[in-house]
Amino acid sequence: MSESENFGHQHPLVFNEKQSNQSEEACCSRCGEEVSLSAPSFGCVECGFHLHKKCVEAPSEINHPFHPKHPLLLLQNSPYVNGDCICNICDKTCKASIYHCSCGLDFHITCALFTYNIAQKFFEELQHVALEDPLISTGNDGEELESFQCFVCWKPLLSSTYFSLDCGFHLHKKCAELPLKINHMCHHKHPLVLQFNSQRFSCNICQETQKRGYVYCCLPCKVAVHIECVSTPPLPIVEDNSHQHPFTLFWIQFPFICSACGTEGNCAAYICTTCNIIVHKKCISLPHIIKSRWHHHLIFHKYFLHEEDLKYWDCIICHDEVNAEHGSYYCSDCKIIAHVNCVTKNETWYYIVSPENEDEKSIDSLALLPGESIDSITCVIERNDAGEATKIKHFKHMHELMLSEQIVEYDKYCEGCMLLISASFYYCLECGFFLHQACAELPTMKHVWFHDCQQSVLILTSDYIFRCRLCQHISNGFAYKCNECDDRVCLLCVTLTPDTLTCQGHKHPLLFYIEYEGKCCACGGDIRAAYGCKDCNFALHLSCVAIPTIARHKFDEHVLALTYSDDNDYSECHYCDVCEEGIDLNYWFFHCATCETSAHRSCVLGHYPYIKLGSIYKEGDHPHPLIFVKKIYYYPKCIECGKPCQDLALECVTSGCNYIVHWRCIAPNNL
The missing domain is CATH 3.30.60 (Wheat Germ Agglutinin (Isolectin 2); domain 1)
Structure with a gap:
């Protein structure tokens, strides 16, 4: 017998008609489903090759009534490069042969054939199956029935009488009897035909787009109605x-x-x-009052607004113009506006406020967690004549701190934001603790606009290492931590807002875009979310927005200044004085005007710019205290990987203990 007569298999196949001597479970090589011991099948006596009889008889091409636009072709293998494809009917991965359409539809053999039989009203498979009523006690309990879904409408079986087939399909009786064509009052020109929603049309009645399943559709007019919206018409x-x-x-x-x-x-x-x-x-059911992450006040739904009601006509989210003659969300305090669909696009971006809480106009009035308060993080001990706090006690430091504006030592870093001290700061007379005045004045608790737990406050904390939720940098400075999801945000990102942002590297103000396609003008990388300019093609990664404007490096005794691609005269700066590789002047780099030296951002800042050298690491398994170090003059071997510790490492401070390890070798998985 030739190979073609054996359905593409190299060995002879034996037909088993409702009987089999096989002792092990076998799967059909076409549909990937288990071959039942009692089902007609073909099997190979020499290897584990099996085929259902119905899969052998599957036609190579189907003109499916539910997809009249193109024929469905039977393919032995996936047409995609990665080999994976998802069945557009059951939403599960196709593991074997599939029916494929040129418009991108893919179906399991069993799904395609079963729906074809249903469409053609070939109910042979249903004739031997008893019709079950979910109201009558059966072998299935309520929870099991709730988990089973109808193959057509994808609603739980509990909602109606149903068929439960041996092949694993469940089908409501009413869905099995659906007419192929209907005349509907929403579209008088043509009848609506039951078919796969291959073009992902939204329903013309409920405006929703279902992930999978069927719709009644008129393809020429692009009108579609969900089965449920047909069977349960809208209330008058x-x-x-x-x-x-x-x-x-x-x-x-x-x-x-x-x-x-x-x-x-x-x-x-x-x-x-x-x-x-x-x-x-x-x-009809749009919430009247909501709290959105994009604005610090409550916003109200309005059907129309007058010109004097607004300062700006642009949506605070997408920044496109809003037609105030139609519905929008509006803040009367700030006179700002937002598209309804922008505000409600993601359910994590807002929550509904009841009318009785309408007076809660500010996020600061939202309830705190039990036992929490918004006490100041500092205790003022002395003030000057202007009322400015000159001596304070900060809750994260044991000693008193003094205010200063004179920077004597240029290598001191703020314990809060981990940036080089460059503005008014507090310092400790007894130890090397420095804190920017702005960081010292931050509240103990804060609402963070981009945080998903919208009704939670984040609490200021320190003394551990973390990865910032927004910029993804690793830091051991201060952080705001959420008690619900354990997310942490660094002090640099917590000050960012969705409002207008100014940047020294660009002449126009920047706006936050939750969806942005383009390149970062600071580093050249691809962008998804960005601060961008509406007037020109300028955008920045969120991590690049927070780049330090000044930095220090051992190769230069002076402070290095961040130099921007559109505002520098250093055309001669073609090489980095650290790595000696070329510098792309289209992107940002660091420069010393005194020494005329330049360096890549990554060479100056390193991989961990927000981890303070000399700070203690308290979370490891080593029995002694460890500190963060970068070795310069000698490179001891890492206790874990055996390679020299040239990068950030942890070193034991206990005399006689020579323990040293790369940070990357012991960093927790979540960092």
């Missing part, structure tokens, strides 16, 4: 607490602009004839 009259009048259902045959969100809708609309507004079905 809807009342909602956010609006003083009831809304009446209105089937409209042409596009309209929703008065609530300002975007286009069609087919199913609700109107308020008293207020002369028309809205999407889903926009």
